[in-house]
Amino acid sequence: MRPTVHDVARAAGVSLATVDRVINGREGVRASTVQRVEAAIRQLGFVRNQAAANLAKGRVYRLIFIIPEGANSFMRRLESEAREAGRQMAPDGIELCVVTAPAFDGQALADILNRLDPNEIGGVALVATEAPPVRQALARLHSANVPVVTLVSDAPSFQRHRYVGIDNVAAGRTAASLLGRFLRGVNGKIALVAGSMLVRDHVERRMGFDQVIRTEYPNLEALPVVEGRDDRTATRRIVEQCLDRDPDVVGLYNIGAGNLGLIEALSGRPPERRPMVVAHELSVHTQSALESGLFHAIINQDAGHEVRSAIRTLRSLTDQRTLIEGQEHIRIEIYLRDNLP
Amino acid sequence: MRPTVHDVARAAGVSLATVDRVINGREGVRASTVQRVEAAIRQLGFVRNQAAANLAKGRVYRLIFIIPEGANSFMRRLESEAREAGRQMAPDGIELCVVTAPAFDGQALADILNRLDPNEIGGVALVATEAPPVRQALARLHSANVPVVTLVSDAPSFQRHRYVGIDNVAAGRTAASLLGRFLRGVNGKIALVAGSMLVRDHVERRMGFDQVIRTEYPNLEALPVVEGRDDRTATRRIVEQCLDRDPDVVGLYNIGAGNLGLIEALSGRPPERRPMVVAHELSVHTQSALESGLFHAIINQDAGHEVRSAIRTLRSLTDQRTLIEGQEHIRIEIYLRDNLP
DNA sequence: ATCGTTCTGATATACGTACATCAGAAATTG
DNA sequence: CAATTTCTGATGTACGTATATCAGAACGAT
Numbered sequence: 001m002r003p004t005v006h007d008v009a010r011a012a013g014v015s016l017a018t019v020d021r022v023i024n025g026r027e028g029v030r031a032s033t034v035q036r037v038e039a040a041i042r043q044l045g046f047v048r049n050q051a052a053a054n055l056a057k058g059r060v061y062r063l064i065f066i067i068p069e070g071a072n073s074f075m076r077r078l079e080s081e082a083r084e085a086g087r088q089m090a091p092d093g094i095e096l097c098v099v100t101a102p103a104f105d106g107q108a109l110a111d112i113l114n115r116l117d118p119n120e121i122g123g124v125a126l127v128a129t130e131a132p133p134v135r136q137a138l139a140r141l142h143s144a145n146v147p148v149v150t151l152v153s154d155a156p157s158f159q160r161h162r163y164v165g166i167d168n169v170a171a172g173r174t175a176a177s178l179l180g181r182f183l184r185g186v187n188g189k190i191a192l193v194a195g196s197m198l199v200r201d202h203v204e205r206r207m208g209f210d211q212v213i214r215t216e217y218p219n220l221e222a223l224p225v226v227e228g229r230d231d232r233t234a235t236r237r238i239v240e241q242c243l244d245r246d247p248d249v250v251g252l253y254n255i256g257a258g259n260l261g262l263i264e265a266l267s268g269r270p271p272e273r274r275p276m277v278v279a280h281e282l283s284v285h286t287q288s289a290l291e292s293g294l295f296h297a298i299i300n301q302d303a304g305h306e307v308r309s310a311i312r313t314l315r316s317l318t319d320q321r322t323l324i325e326g327q328e329h330i331r332i333e334i335y336l337r338d339n340l341p
Numbered sequence: 342m343r344p345t346v347h348d349v350a351r352a353a354g355v356s357l358a359t360v361d362r363v364i365n366g367r368e369g370v371r372a373s374t375v376q377r378v379e380a381a382i383r384q385l386g387f388v389r390n391q392a393a394a395n396l397a398k399g400r401v402y403r404l405i406f407i408i409p410e411g412a413n414s415f416m417r418r419l420e421s422e423a424r425e426a427g428r429q430m431a432p433d434g435i436e437l438c439v440v441t442a443p444a445f446d447g448q449a450l451a452d453i454l455n456r457l458d459p460n461e462i463g464g465v466a467l468v469a470t471e472a473p474p475v476r477q478a479l480a481r482l483h484s485a486n487v488p489v490v491t492l493v494s495d496a497p498s499f500q501r502h503r504y505v506g507i508d509n510v511a512a513g514r515t516a517a518s519l520l521g522r523f524l525r526g527v528n529g530k531i532a533l534v535a536g537s538m539l540v541r542d543h544v545e546r547r548m549g550f551d552q553v554i555r556t557e558y559p560n561l562e563a564l565p566v567v568e569g570r571d572d573r574t575a576t577r578r579i580v581e582q583c584l585d586r587d588p589d590v591v592g593l594y595n596i597g598a599g600n601l602g603l604i605e606a607l608s609g610r611p612p613e614r615r616p617m618v619v620a621h622e623l624s625v626h627t628q629s630a631l632e633s634g635l636f637h638a639i640i641n642q643d644a645g646h647e648v649r650s651a652i653r654t655l656r657s658l659t660d661q662r663t664l665i666e667g668q669e670h671i672r673i674e675i676y677l678r679d680n681l682p
Numbered sequence: 683a684t685c686g687t688t689c690t691g692a693t694a695t696a697c698g699t700a701c702a703t704c705a706g707a708a709a710t711t712g
Numbered sequence: 713c714a715a716t717t718t719c720t721g722a723t724g725t726a727c728g729t730a731t732a733t734c735a736g737a738a739c740g741a742t
Contacts (some may be wrong), residue, residue, distance in 0.1 A: 001399075002431070004698055015721040020700070028719060030709090035680070047432050051392035052698035055727045081667075088665055090343070091388050173679035181523045214680065296522070304667045324429055326422075326645045331672075332680035336551065338514035339673035345728055356691040361730070371689060371739095393728035674712045 012040035023048065050319060054093055057143065063314055065124035066112060066308070067151075068103035072230050072257045074196075074281045075103075075127070077303040078151070085307045094248045104198070106131025118144035121316030125164070125307075125326060130155045130200055136332050139150035147317035149310050152301075153201040161317055164310045166301045166332050168201045171210025172255070175278045175333055178297045179251045180217040187219045188250030189241050191275065195230035195256030195319040205255045205280075220251065228258040236262030243269065254279035259286050265293045290337050300333040344385040349411050353381035364389065391660060395434050403436045404655055406648070407453060407467035409444035410494075411563045413536075413571050413598045413620045416444075416468070417642040419492070426648045434545045434651065445539070447472025449644035454478035454547045459485035464655030466505070466648075471541055473547075490651050494542040502658055505651045507642045507673050509542040513549025513596075515673055516619045517639045521558040522619050526562045528590030532616065536651040542548030546621075547594045561592065562611035576602030584610065595620040600627050607635045623676055641674040 007111060009019045009242050014037060022037040030036075040046075053059075065082045068075050079098060081162040086096030102108045109126070111132035116124065124141060128134055134269055135157050140147050142159040154163040186331055190213065197288050206225060213222050226233030235258030243249055243265070252275045254262050258278055266289075274294070279286060282300040289295040309328045316323050335341075350360045355378060363378040364372045370378075381387075394400075398672045406423045409416050420439060427437030450467070451474035457465065465482060469475055469491050476498050482489050483500040495504040520531060531554065535543045547566060554563050567583055569576030576599030584590055584606070593616045595603050600620055607615055607630075615635070620627055621625050623641040630636040650669045677682075 005700095006698085007567070016724075017701090020718060021720090024700075026701095030719060033720080034705095037588065048395075049698050050432060051434075052396050052727090053700070055390075055393050055396065055697095055729095056699045056701085058700095058727060084665075091391060093392075100577045170680055174677055177677045178681045182525065183522065184525050184527075187527075206678075270387070276399075302667075308668065324425075324645070325648075326643075327649065329682055331674065331682065334675040334680065335670065336515055336675070338518045338549075339511055339675065341670055345727085348732095357729095358692080358731090359690060362690090365730080367690060367731095374689080390728055394696090394730070396699095397728075397730040399697060399730095 002049075004048045004049075004141055006039065006047075007044055008040050009047050012037045027335050050321070054142075059093060061122040061126065061309065061315055061318065062120065063094060063096050064116065065096065065122065065310070066109065067098065067102045068127055068129075070103040070213050070230070071232070072103070073259075073283050073285075074152075074257060074303065077281075078127070080305065081304045081307045083262055085304070085311060089311065094315070096311070102194070104129055104147035105328055106134045108245040113141065116141070116146075118146045119241070121182070122318050123147040123149075123228070125149045125151055125310040125314065127151045127153065128155065128158060128160075130157070135159075147314045149305060150314050151310060153199065154191035155200055162313050162328075163327070164306050164313060164330060166200075166330050168204035169211075171299055171332050172205035173212045174208075174334065175205070175253050175297075175299055176209040176217070178278050179253060179333070180213065180220060182296055183217075183220060183251055186250050187218070189221045189246060189248045190251040190253060191221050191223050191246075191249050191252045192225045193223045193235060193239060193256070193258070193262065194243075195258065196227055197225055198272045199256070203254050209253060209255075223249070225255070228256070228261065230257035231260060232261040232264075234258070236265045237261075239265035240268070242244065243273075243275070247308060249275050251276045252278070257281065259283070259289070263289050263294060274285050274330045282333075282341075287335075287340060290335065290340065294335075296336075298335045300335055302333065306330055316318055342399065343388070343390075344387045345390075346387075349378065349381050352385055352572055353378045355434070366449045371636050376484060379384050386453045391440060391662070399548065402463040402656055402659065403461065405457065405462055405465045405467075405643060406437060406438050406439045406651070407442050407465070408439065410441045410443045411571070412573070413444070414418065414600075414624050414626075415598060415644065416492075418622075418624070419468070422645045422648045426645070426652060430652060435656070437652070445470055445537070446476045449583075451475050452476040454482065457482070457487075459487050461507055462487060463659050464488040464491055465492045466651040466655065468492045468494065469496065469499060469501075471498070474662075476500075488655045490654050492651060494540065496541055501575075503654050505647050505654060505671060507573075508551035509545035510552075512621070512673050513546035513551075514553045515549075515675065516594050516638075516640055517550045517553035517558070519619050519675070520617055521554065521561060523637055524561060524592055526560070527591050530562045530564050530587060530589045531594060532564050532580070532587075532590050533566045533590040534569055534580060534583075534593065534599070535566050535574060535599070537568055538566060540597070543596050550596075564590070566596070569597070569602065570672060571598035573599060573602040573605075574601070578602075580606035583608070584614075584616070584662065590615075590616050592617045593619075600623065600624070600630070604630050605637060605661055614674075620622060623653060623674075623682075628676075628681060631676065631681065637677075639676045641676055642671055643674065647671055 003242050005019050014046045067079045082098045096285045106129045138159045148160045149162045149164050150160045152165045277295045278297045352356045390616050408420045423439045447470045479500045489501045490503045490505050491501045493506045567579045618636045619638045621640050
C-alpha cells in the first residue's frame with residue numbers, strides 16, 4: 001500500500017493538520033518543522049492521491065476549447081472530438097465547454113478570451129489567430145495564472161504553456177520528400193495550393209516544402225502558391241486553371257483544406273494527365289481519394305489525440321503533475337492507401 | 342453537480358443500501374424494486390464515480406505484462422515503456438508488474454501464465470508466441486474471467502479480449518508501396534530479410550508485401566526471404582552475401598529486427614551500390630540511418646502507445662467502462678528523415 | 683393467524699485528502 | 713516574567729462510494 005498523509009504525520013512526528021499545511025503550502029508552520037515534514041515525504045516516497053484530493057475538494061476542471069467556425073473539415077473534426085472527449089471525461093470531473101469563434105478574426109477571438117473569468121475556469125485550449133488583440137488577451141490569462149495551450153498552429157509571441165500540434169515546417173518538408181521520391185527521375189513543376197498565406201501554419205509548411213525541393217530535387221520546381229481560401233469551389237477553379245495552363249505540372253501539394261474542390265478538379269481530368277498529389281488531413285473524402293489513386297499520400301495530425309493531449313496538459317498544469325512527454329508529442333502521420341486506419 | 346447514489350435513492354424512493362445492491366448486482370432485491378431503481382438511474386443519468394469507488398474499495402489494478410527476453414530492441418523498448426508507465430500510473434491505483442519470458446519459447450511462456458492466480462490479478466498483457474501450451478494457458482485465464490490482451494502479434498486461436506498492435510499484413514503492404522513508389526521506373530530485385538518465418542507477424546508482413554509488389558510493381562521482383570534471427574552479426578552476414586551475389590538488388594525490406602547488422606552491411610558498400618531500404622521500428626540507430634540516407638523509410642509502431650493502450654483496455658475491462666476506440670488504434674507509422682519525432 | 687422467509691431501511695465505518703475550528707504549547711516581544 | 717504572537721495538535725466534517733450489520737417490514741406458506 002502506498003504511504004498516506006497519516007504515515008507522513010507519524011514519520012515526521014507531527015499532526016495531520018501540520019502535514020496538510022505543509023503539503024498545500026499554507027502558512028503557519030515553522031521552517032524547521034516544514035523541513036521535517038518534507039524529509040518524511042521524501043523518505044516515504046509519499047505522493048498525493050489525486051483522486052481522493054479531487055473528491056474531497058469537489059473539484060471540477062472547467063476547460064474551455066475555442067475552435068474556428070466554418071467548413072474546414074479538420075476544424076469540424078477537432079470540434080466533434082472535443083465534444084466527444086468532454087462526454088467521456090465527465091465522470092472524471094472534467095467539464096469541457098466547446099466554443100466556436102469566427103475564423104481568421106483576431107478581434108472576435110480576443111473578445112471571447114477577454115470575457116472569460118480567470119477564477120471560473122481551469123484552463124483554455126484554442127486555435128489561435130495571430131493578431132495583437134489575441135496576444136494581449138493571452139497575456140491577460142497568463143498573468144492570471146490560467147493554463148493555456150495553443151492548438152494546431154502556434155506563434156512565438158503567444159504567451160501559452162504549451163503548443164499542442166505538429167511541427168508545420170517539418171510537415172512541409174515531409175510533403176516535399178514524398179513528392180520528390182515519388183517523382184524520381186521526372187522533370188517538371190509542382191503546384192502549391194494553400195488556404196491563405198496569412199495563416200501561419202500554411203506559411204510554415206510552404207517554407208519546409210521549398211527547403212527540401214530546392215536543395216534536393218533539382219528536377220522539380222515549386223510554382224508560386226495559389227490561394228483557395230480553404231474553399232471548395234475556389235480551390236476547384238484555381239486547380240483547374242493551374243493544371244490547364246501549365247502542362248509541365250507533375251506534382252501538387254495542397255497545403256491547406258479545400259480537398260473536396262481539389263478532388264473534383266482532379267476527377268475531371270484523364271488519368272494520364274493527373275499529377276502526383278500530396279494533401280493534408282485524413283477525412284472520408286481524402287481517404288477515398290487515396291484509395292482510388294487520385295491522391296498518393298496524405299499527411300495527417302490526429303485530432304482526437306490533440307484534444308486529449310490538450311486536456312491532459314491543462315489538467316497536469318493545475319495539478320502540477322508531470323506529463324509523459326512521449327504521449328503528448330503530436331505526430332506528423334503519413335498515410336498511403338495501405339496503412340489507412 | 343452530477344447525481345450521486347443518494348439522489349438515485351431519493352428518486353427511486355428506496356434506501357441507499359438498496360441502490361447499492363442494485364448497482365453492484367448483489368442479490369436480495371425484489372425484481373420490481375430493481376426496476377424502480379434502474380429507472381431512476383436512467384432518468385437521472387447517474388454514472389458511478391469510479392475514483393470514489395476505487396477509493397472506497399481500496400482497489401489496486403494489478404496488471405501483469407509479459408515481454409520476450411533478448412536483444413530485440415523493440416521488445417526492450419516495450420519493456421522500458423511498460424516500467425515507465427507503471428511508475429506513472431502508480432498514483433492511480435495501478436500496480437504494474439513487468440515480467441520477461443524466453444523468446445520463441447511457448448512452453449516457458451505457458452508456464453508463467455499457468456502460475457498466475459486469477460484471483461490475485463486484474464489483467465494480463467503479453468507478447469504471445471503461437472503454441473498449443475500458450476493457447477491452453479490463455480483459455481484457462483479466459484474461463485477464469487481474467488482480462489487478457491495480446492501485444493504486437495496476434496493469432497486467431499488465442500482467447501483474448503483484444504489485440505493491441507498493428508495490422509502486420511497492412512504494414513507489409515505499406516513497405517511494398519513505399520519501395521514501389523521510391524523505385525519508380527527502376528527494374529530490379531528486392532531483398533527480404535526477416536528474423537524468423539516462424540513468427541506470425543513476420544509471415545504476415547511478408548504476405549502483405551508480396552501482394553502489393555506482385556500486383557502493382559511488375560518492374561520489381563521480391564527475392565526469397567533470408568532469415569537473420571533478429572541477430573546483429575547474422576543479419577550483417579546474410580545481407581552482405583545477398584547484395585554481393587546479386588547486383589540487381591535495388592531495394593531491401595527488413596521485416597524484423599537486426600537493424601544494427603543491416604546498417605553495418607550497408608555502410609560497408611559504396612553509396613551507388615546501396616539499395617533503397619525500408620525497415621521496421623524506430624530507434625536511435627535506425628533514426629540515424631534515416632538521417633544519413635542509409636535507410637529511406639521506417640515503419641514504426643509506438644511502443645509507449647501500445648503499453649498505455651493495453652493498460653487502459655485492461656482497466657476498462659474490469660470496470661466495464663467503454664473505451665474511446667480512436668485512442669486505442671495502433672497506427673502503422675511511416676517515418677522519413679523529415680518527420681522524425 | 684402464525685411462522686419462517688425474503689426483502690428493505692437505517693445506520694455506521696472506511697477509503698485518502700481537504701479544510702475549518704479551537705485549545706494549548708512554544709516562541710517572541712516588551 | 714508577563715503578555716503577546718506564532719505555531720501546532722486534536723478533532724470533526726465533507727467528498728461519493730463500498731460494505732457490513734441488524735432490525736423491522738412485507739411476503740409466502742402452512
